[in-house]
Amino acid sequence: MTLLNGITVLDFSQFLAGPSCALRLADLGARVIKIERPAVGDSSRHLVLKKQKVGSDSLLFHTINRNKESIALNLKDPKDKETTLELIKKADVLIENNRPGVMKKLGLDYDTVKQLNPKLIYGTVTGYGISASLAAKPGQDLLAQSLSGLTFLNGNADQPPTPFALSVADSFAGIHLAEGILSCLIRRNKTNTGGLVEVSLLESAISLQFEVLTSYFNDGQKLPERSNFNNAHAYLAAPYGIYQTKDGYLSIAMGSLNLLGQLIGLPQLSEYEKETLAFTSRDEIKQQIAEKLVSKTTDEWAAILLSGGYWAAPVYNWQELIKQAGFKALNFDIQLTTPEGSVHTTGCPIRVNGSRNPAAKPAPLLDQDHDKIMNELGGSTNE
Known part of the structure; x- marks a missing residue:
């Protein structure tokens, strides 16, 4: 340049x-x-x-x-x-x-x-x-x-x-x-x-850490509690995290638990749709999701979630990353x-x-x- x-x-x-x-x-x-x-x-x-x-x-x-x-x-x-x-x-x-x-x-x-x-x-x-x-x-x-x-x-x-x-x-x-x-x-x-x-x-x-420190400053300076299971962000509710699949790992970002339950075949997730439950019961929710996701491959779940408009992505190591068309482009x-x-x-x-x-x-x-x-x-x- x-x-x-x-x-x-x-x-x-x-x-x-x-x-x-x-x-x-x-x-x-x-x-x-x-x-x-x-x-x-x-x-x-x-x-x-x-x-x-x-x-x-x-x-x-x-x-x-x-x-x-x-x-x-x-x-x-x-x-x-x-x-x-x-x-x-x-x-x-x-x-x-x-x-x-x-x-x-x-x-x-x-x-x-x-x-x-x-x-x-x-x-x-x-x-x-x-x-x-x-x-x-x-x-x-x-x-x-x-x-x-x-x-x-x-x-x-x-x-x-x-x-x-x-x-x-x-x-x-x-x-x-x-x-x-x-x-x-x-x-x-x-x-x-x-x-x-x-x-x-x-x-x-x-x-x-500006995002999380601002949350801390405005929450009475109470330390956040990390999830016991699949922690990825101390201030975000389930399903946010990385999950093991049949052949690898899949990251799932924030979204409707009701929609996620419909897409992966866990209708009971709709019971946690209220924001407070999605946070306070996040370990319980993540455990249920984890038990379901090991039944299919990463690519299979990614296709299901992305086609349904849910934010998800495969977790690549460097060997996998450099093989991707997106990386090559x-x-x-x-x-x-x-x-x-x-x-x-x-x-x-x-x-x-x-x-x-x-x-x-x-x-x-x-x-x-x-x-x-x-x-x-x-x-x-x-x-």
Whole structure:
């Protein structure tokens, strides 16, 4: 895409939240330059999942750093510091997710660099925002999920708090940071001034729960009770949940219990049609539905429910997902070719005017673009 052509982003961040924000800006056409530590680089280059590497770097690094350039600079070295400041003078956006106070010690905090570039939009990600009591805690996804109350929602009532099995706090912090940066870019077009955009893993994880937290705040602050059976939403009545079938699983969303009973052959469900019974007796209702659904396959039940206008869907694993015509039609996964191997990954989820740019560059090698960037600054290249 070319929506952000002409916008230069300096990505000082590591791991997932900051780099995922920079990735989305790159997908939208911005030029993103990673500022990395000499010899080491972004720490996620070395964070290997299931022994998956592409050349010397982890597959994880490639996942969230495509379409970027790389220059290695020692921010404590006077010469490299001067190069960094020159880059900041010319940049539109700076992204960082260092520990609180690190950028200030380096003389690269917002109050300092905005004197060099008043138009700069400065995006920062912390673990827990402005709370002094949490500032020293490690800003990590599982910890943020735990502190936010998010893990309390998952699982059945008799199960312990269960985290989401992916980095939701990191991912949503990256999304929220991108939203703030893009909003500041719009304002800058009108006012010619930049701004400081701040997000945290904790606030993003809390924001993700806006629906249920609002219910809690307005219900006398009584904790919700998860279903004992097939819990999928602490505040929703039966039949909401995932059910085992003869050969797999089927998700069923909210709807009339009377209609559901007619479709699956459980006429007694009409007795629970009142909203209060649908909630207070949800475990009893779900048990009856579960006992019925194991009699047919997922596809058979899906056809029955969907033809009757009831909201339901098969539950796919990834092997099943990628075989679906709907997934193939999205053309969502991409192949990247690097000097050290190929990477099969996901693309940008945003379409504009019905299309998105499928072209993508692989993640850069450490310091890959040093000479080019130095030449653009009019400075010397690597010796």
